[in-house]
Amino acid sequence: MENQTQAWIVKEDEAEKASNAYLMSLIAIIAGLPLPIINLIATLIFYLGNRKGTYFIRWHCLQALLSQLSLLFANSYGFWWTIYIIFGSDHLSSNYFAYIFTLIIFNVVEFIATIYTAIQTRKGKHVRWFLYADICDLLCKK
Amino acid sequence: MKILSQIFLMLVLFFGCIFLLQKVDWMSLLNINQVSKSSEEKLGDTIWEYIKNDAKEIENKGLSEPIDSLIQKICGANDIDANQLKVHLIYNNEVNAFALPNNHLVVYTGLILAAENEGEICGVLGHEIAHIELKHVMKKLVKEMGLSILLSLASGSGNGDKLKEAIKYLSSSAYDRTLEREADLKSVKYMQKAKIDVEQYAAFLYRLGSDEPEAMKYLSWVSTHPDSRERANYILAQRGMGKIKCQAVLGPQSLQQMKDLIEGINN
Numbered sequence: 328m329e330n331q332t333q334a335w336i337v338k339e340d341e342a343e344k345a346s347n348a349y350l351m352s353l354i355a356i357i358a359g360l361p362l363p364i365i366n367l368i369a370t371l372i373f374y375l376g377n378r379k380g381t382y383f384i385r386w387h388c389l390q391a392l393l394s395q396l397s398l399l400f401a402n403s404y405g406f407w408w409t410i411y412i413i414f415g416s417d418h419l420s421s422n423y424f425a426y427i428f429t430l431i432i433f434n435v436v437e438f439i440a441t442i443y444t445a446i447q448t449r450k451g452k453h454v455r456w457f458l459y460a461d462i463c464d465l466l467c468k469k
Numbered sequence: 470m471k472i473l474s475q476i477f478l479m480l481v482l483f484f485g486c487i488f489l490l491q492k493v494d495w496m497s498l499l500n501i502n503q504v505s506k507s508s509e510e511k512l513g514d515t516i517w518e519y520i521k522n523d524a525k526e527i528e529n530k531g532l533s534e535p536i537d538s539l540i541q542k543i544c545g546a547n548d549i550d551a552n553q554l555k556v557h558l559i560y561n562n563e564v565n566a567f568a569l570p571n572n573h574l575v576v577y578t579g580l581i582l583a584a585e586n587e588g589e590i591c592g593v594l595g596h597e598i599a600h601i602e603l604k605h606v607m608k609k610l611v612k613e614m615g616l617s618i619l620l621s622l623a624s625g626s627g628n629g630d631k632l633k634e635a636i637k638y639l640s641s642s643a644y645d646r647t648l649e650r651e652a653d654l655k656s657v658k659y660m661q662k663a664k665i666d667v668e669q670y671a672a673f674l675y676r677l678g679s680d681e682p683e684a685m686k687y688l689s690w691v692s693t694h695p696d697s698r699e700r701a702n703y704i705l706a707q708r709g710m711g712k713i714k715c716q717a718v719l720g721p722q723s724l725q726q727m728k729d730l731i732e733g734i735n736n
Contacts, residue, residue: 401483418604419501425490432486458475465472 337383337451344380345387348373349445352391356438364403367395386467387448391441393459398437405430509607512622513571516639517557519632520575525560527578531730533558535719536576536594539587542718543595546663549602560734564677566593567640568600570607575640578731584673587719591663592670592704595656603655605648606639613638653700657707666715667708674701 337345351373356366374388405427411417444454495501527533536558537551544551553572561577568574574597584590600606610619618631644652660667674697719727 397479418608419496421493421495422491424495424499425487425493428490428495429483429486433483458472458479461472461475 337453338381341381341383342449342451344377344384346445346449348377348384348388348391349441349448352395353438353441353445364399367392367399370395382467382469383453386463387444389463389467390444390456390459393462394437394441394456397459398433401430401433508619510571512610512619512635513569513573515622516569516632516635517555517571517573517575519629520559520569520636520640521557527558527560527734529730529734532578532581532727535723535727536581536590538718539591540574540594540598542665543591543598543659543663547659549598554598554601560731565640566597568597568606569639570610572601574598574601578734581724581727582731583677584724585676586666586669586721587717587724588660588666588669588715589673591660591665592656592667592673595659595665595670596652598659599652599655600644600648603648603651605644605652609644609648610635610638649700650703653704654707657704661708664714664716667704671701671704671708674698674704 348370352366352370354369370388370392374385374392377384377388380388408417408423408426412419412423417423440456444456447454533556536556540554540556541551543549544554555571555573557573557575559575559577562579562582563577564579564583565577566575566580574594576594580590580593607619614631614635619635622631622635656670657667660670677697
């Protein structure tokens with residue numbers, strides 16, 4: 328993750344909307360637990376609602392959306408594995424705990440990164456995440 | 470290219486993390502008491518001993534051998550070690566069969582009397598073997614009774630009432646719907662691989678499911694399981710349209726001989 332100074336000036340309302348994209352995913356994580364799809368839907372709706380916004384807003388909405396998307400698959404797998412243990416014929420195992428703890432680590436890292444990015448974006452700073460920022464550069468047209 | 474290498478790096482990080490965490494024995498570290506194999510063995514044997522004291526076990530070879538040959542056929546075709554199953558034939562008019570911990574499989578003579586062909590018996594046996602193979606038995610007991618009670622029963626310090634309760638859960642109440650369906654579908658697979666007519670099993674469920682309420686008191690296996698007709702429908706759906714050339718093990722005459730033997734014990 329890097330904090331970049333951009334060439335353009337970010338207006339107050341732009342910074343607020345871009346920051347809200349990250350906040351939206353945080354609120355949805357809390358509201359939507361344990362269903363991992365809820366936060367993705369929330370950020371997707373927010374992204375679609377701001378499709379016509381400025382480049383700064385669109386770029387950050389997209390970064391928030393992509394960050395949710397990548398963890399969705401891993402979280403869904405963990406969710407259905409847990410359901411299968413509770414209601415199906417699988418048992419608790421060290422492999423299960425290894426997977427769940429990995430998920431927790433990645434989710435916590437993402438959660439902290441999201442809070443940090445929301446704060447920095449609110450100040451008008453352009454925070455670029457590893458991998459997602461480059462994808463956003465490709466997908467988001469100026 | 471840069472993005473691809475970053476994706477690769479992320480995947481290595483994710484799976485590397487799982488790989489490293491897998492090296493830790495979390496089950497011991499978190500002190501998770503799953504029922505050990507030896508506890509399950511003791512529990513199964515204790516429950517069986519309790520049932521045996523009250524019931525009349527049949528050791529007549531004319532009855533046990535045909536049942537064994539059906540089990541051999543199902544297990545042989547499905548890579549299941551038939552020797553691990555401890556099959557017990559109990560004289561009882563109820564149409565019932567159930568699995569106990571430690572691979573005990575109890576079959577009531579009422580099931581043989583109610584069956585019109587070997588496919589019907591095989592369907593029920595396959596269903597119970599599926600419960601054993603899918604480890605449903607302990608799962609159900611843990612869910613219904615709690616781990617601590619089971620462990621105390623396994624160590625021999627539990628009381629008789631709890632043992633009766635465990636037997637009641639296993640012999641006269643169904644598993645939850647998902648587990649029952651799983652066992653049914655597994656039974657269909659077993660039967661197909663063993664070249665046993667699945668339709669006969671479905672017909673058995675239809676027939677017993679539509680019996681008069683008065684007769685239901687003898688139909689434990691059917692009355693305690695969820696909607697028999699619905700089960701028959703999904704069993705037929707699972708079987709598919711493909712025709713399998715079935716191979717009988719017993720034949721109608723052998724089945725009739727078994728029924729005569731049971732009637733003989735009755736008289």
